[in-house]
Amino acid sequence: MSSSSAPRSFSPSTADAPSLAPLTFQDRIGVPLHATRHSSRVLSQSTRIHILNDKLTDDQARQLGHLVVHLGGQLTSTPSAANIIITALTAPKRIAKHIHPDDAASKFLVSPQWLHHVQRTGLLVDPDEYAVTRRSGTKRALDDHQTESAQHSKRPRLDSDTLLDGHNATDTPSGPSQADSERPFPWQNTKFACKRPSPLKCINQALVDELEVIHAERRLTGDSYSEMAYMRALSAIKAYPRSLANAPSQADKIKGVGKKVALLVHQFFTEGRIVEAKIIRRDPAIATIKSFTELYGIGPVGAREAYNEGCRSFADVLGKGRSLATALSVSESLRILPDLRRPIPRHECESITEMIMTMLDAILPGCVHTICGGYRRGKAQSYDLDIVVGHPRASRAVLHSLFDKMKRQGLVSHVVSISTPQDDEATDVHVDVAHLVVVPPNSGGLHRRVDLVFAPETVYGAAVLGYTGSIVFERDIRVWCRSRGYKFSFTGVTRLADNVVVDTPTEESVFELFGLPFMPPRWRNCDA
DNA sequence: CGGCAATAAC
DNA sequence: CGTAT
DNA sequence: GCCG
Numbered sequence: 334m335s336s337s338s339a340p341r342s343f344s345p346s347t348a349d350a351p352s353l354a355p356l357t358f359q360d361r362i363g364v365p366l367h368a369t370r371h372s373s374r375v376l377s378q379s380t381r382i383h384i385l386n387d388k389l390t391d392d393q394a395r396q397l398g399h400l401v402v403h404l405g406g407q408l409t410s411t412p413s414a415a416n417i418i419i420t421a422l423t424a425p426k427r428i429a430k431h432i433h434p435d436d437a438a439s440k441f442l443v444s445p446q447w448l449h450h451v452q453r454t455g456l457l458v459d460p461d462e463y464a465v466t467r468r469s470g471t472k473r474a475l476d477d478h479q480t481e482s483a484q485h486s487k488r489p490r491l492d493s494d495t496l497l498d499g500h501n502a503t504d505t506p507s508g509p510s511q512a513d514s515e516r517p518f519p520w521q522n523t524k525f526a527c528k529r530p531s532p533l534k535c536i537n538q539a540l541v542d543e544l545e546v547i548h549a550e551r552r553l554t555g556d557s558y559s560e561m562a563y564m565r566a567l568s569a570i571k572a573y574p575r576s577l578a579n580a581p582s583q584a585d586k587i588k589g590v591g592k593k594v595a596l597l598v599h600q601f602f603t604e605g606r607i608v609e610a611k612i613i614r615r616d617p618a619i620a621t622i623k624s625f626t627e628l629y630g631i632g633p634v635g636a637r638e639a640y641n642e643g644c645r646s647f648a649d650v651l652g653k654g655r656s657l658a659t660a661l662s663v664s665e666s667l668r669i670l671p672d673l674r675r676p677i678p679r680h681e682c683e684s685i686t687e688m689i690m691t692m693l694d695a696i697l698p699g700c701v702h703t704i705c706g707g708y709r710r711g712k713a714q715s716y717d718l719d720i721v722v723g724h725p726r727a728s729r730a731v732l733h734s735l736f737d738k739m740k741r742q743g744l745v746s747h748v749v750s751i752s753t754p755q756d757d758e759a760t761d762v763h764v765d766v767a768h769l770v771v772v773p774p775n776s777g778g779l780h781r782r783v784d785l786v787f788a789p790e791t792v793y794g795a796a797v798l799g800y801t802g803s804i805v806f807e808r809d810i811r812v813w814c815r816s817r818g819y820k821f822s823f824t825g826v827t828r829l830a831d832n833v834v835v836d837t838p839t840e841e842s843v844f845e846l847f848g849l850p851f852m853p854p855r856w857r858n859c860d861a
Numbered sequence: 862c863g864g865c866a867a868t869a870a871c
Numbered sequence: 872c873g874t875a876t
Numbered sequence: 877g878c879c880g
Contacts, residue, residue: 524879551877561865562877591878630871632874659871659874706876719876750870750875766869768876784876799867800876807876811866822867823876 356398359407360414361641362618364556374405375455377559379550379613381407382448383415385431388422389445400448416616417441417460419448425466439617442466456596459608511711513574517853520574524588526565526809527849529572530856533711536576540601541567544594545861546610553622553633566594568805568859578602625650627674629666629749630659660749661770669747669770672780676714685773685783686720689739693722696734700724701793705800706784711855717782719800723793730754732765732787739771746770746780762834764788764796764824792825794837799823805859810847817847 359365364378376382382401386394397419401408409415412432418440422428428442447463511532520529535541544567551560569589570577577584581602585595597607613619618640625636628650644650651663659666686704693700703709706719724731733754739745747770754765765787770780788796799807800823814821818829825834826843837843844851 556877558865559877565865565878589878593877630874634873717876752869766876768870786876802876804866804876808866815866820867824868 356395356408357402358410360409360411361637362622363554363637363641365407375451375457376401376404376406377457377609378407378554378556379547379609379616379619380417380457381409381415381618382417382419383409383412385412385418385420385422385428387420387427387431393421393445397445397448400452404448404451412436412440415440416612416618417443419443419445420465421445423465428465439615441612441615457608457612459604460612511855515855516574517856518850520572522586522588524565524569525813526568526572526805526859527813527852527857528809529569530852531568531572531803531806531859532856533858535571535573537570537573537578540577540598541571541861543601543607543610544570544597546613547597547607548861549623550613550616550619553619553626553637555633555637562591563594564805564860565589566591567861570598571859571861621645627670628663629661631663631666661747665747669780673716673782675779676716677718677781678714679708681773681776681781682708682715682718685718685771685776685781688773689720689735689783689785690722692738692742693731693735696738697724697728697731700731701790703797705786705797706802709801709854710803710858717784719784719786721786721788721793721796721800723788723790723796726789726791730765732767732785735785736767736769739769744771744773746772749782762789762792762825764792786823788823790838791836792834792838794839794842795821795825796823798840798843801854801857803858803860806852806857809859810849813849814847819847821847 359381362381384394384397384401389397398408412418413436416439418432420428420431420442421444422431423444429437432440432442441460442465443460443463444465447458447460450458450463511534516530516532518530523529544563548560548563548567551557551563566589569587570584573587577598579602581599582595584590584598585592590598597609601607621644622633622636622640624647625631625639625644626633628647631639631650639650639653642653644653647667651667682704686702690700690702701723703721704719705721706717707715708718722731732752736745736751749768749770751767751769752765765785767785769783769785771783772778772780784800786796786800798810799821811821814826815829819835820827820829821843826837826846827834835846837846841851
């Protein structure tokens with residue numbers, strides 16, 4: 334594709350719609366620089382729509398274009414930049430002339446009626462309902478009234494009886510969630526993820542997985558506050574202990590779930606999927622951008638830029654030679670990526686830790702340690718290893734001694750980053766961190782990401798808590814903490830009144846200080 | 862309508 | 872600033 | 877996008 338970077342526009346050729354502003358095309362991925370304020374947009378930026386002019390008059394095409402923009406969607410100048418293509422054509426051969434063969438499979442090809450239906454209902458209608466090339470059923474494209482009424486009248490709703498109390502969870506079917514009896518305390522309707530137990534897999538996990546698709550798309554497109562809203566909403570649903578299948582309208586009573594997500598929840602349980610997630614799942618642009626973020630040091634912005642500059646493969650990204658400010662070059666990152674994609678089973682987390690702790694013991698005996706991260710939350714496998722070590726005060730630069738020893742033994746293949754040694758006697762507490770790539774012996778030469786954290790025992794509890802996650806749990810414990818007059822980080826807890834660091838030798842001491850019931854690590858799985 | 866975690870490295 | 876934890 |  335020709336890299337049309339800046340938004341382009343043209344003025345209407347025929348002057349019979351004078352009130353309309355010129356149409357604006359946007360072929361790039363990502364939220365517009367000046368996000369147009371739609372109070373409640375029907376189409377999000379995940380719908381990038383191209384209108385085939387063929388068989389439409391200029392005027393019709395322009396009207397449709399304005400409708401797309403009016404509904405909050407993005408208009409593209411080429412078919413390949415879109416994920417939805419509107420056309421009045423019906424003959425496959427004629428359509429094929431406009432669509433690159435590579436694109437044909439992934440694009441939704443819809444009739445203009447789709448857009449009108451979207452406008453009429455104010456909902457993102459499944460584009461497959463208006464597919465111009467037949468899928469399983471050929472009759473859909475014409476009878477939009479029928480599909481509409483069918484969707485709205487079907488399915489009984491039996492959600493009036495059940496209430497949001499969470500105590501008498503009598504109806505716990507054979508769900509895949511972990512033993513509910515282990516739940517440390519009952520669910521409560523709170524906006525703080527750190528106050529509600531969240532299992533590894535919840536009873537509404539299929540819904541959570543669907544919302545996660547939208548969340549990931551918001552992250553990749555840079556819609557950051559929408560991203561956060563989805564993250565928190567799915568987190569809230571994840572903690573909800575009862576099935577929403579027969580009571581989808583209960584969803585908007587859960588704190589963190591608002592009008593929009595409640596609508597999606599309803600759609601999921603009445604129609605079996607969320608349309609927006611379906612569109613995103615089929616969007617190759619999103620998949621490509623996501624794959625770029627697998628490279629260390631390339632996040633949503635870098636991945637998006639690469640994509641918008643025409644990159645479609647790792648080789649393309651490598652060709653760009655963007656190694657911006659990362660210890661791991663793109664080529665190195667690419668080289669070890671196959672290894673880093675391999676999950677680390679729990680027993681290997683343990684054996685690597687044992688090896689490292691044995692080495693440490695020869696340097697400074699008597700340190701305590703905890704394997705944190707997903708491992709501690711009970712995940713069967715992880716993609717990195719977080720080891721938090723607690724050492725007696727007065728021991729300085731322990732991490733660096735250990736690090737040297739590991740290097741000498743050839744265990745360290747890459748130093749992603751390591752905190753600068755605190756040479757002088759800094760009076761305040763210092764937590765040392767090393768982000769390494771390690772090649773453990775006896776594991777087939779696989780590269781493994783290992784994070785080492787060295788904390789004085791006075792803040793060991795905060796460090797362990799800070800490295801156990803999950804992300805939403807961490808964020809909310811900080812929010813809660815501030816509301817109680819403290820500031821929390823993995824380096825310790827500070828009382829805001831006098832800026833004094835409070836002793837937090839154990840996790841329990843942190844929870845107690847904050848007036849929070851202790852949350853067992855296995856119940857901190859607040860993320861999808 | 863303001864706010865949305867905190868921190869370190871690059 | 873963007874990325875990572 | 878949601879909460880207070």
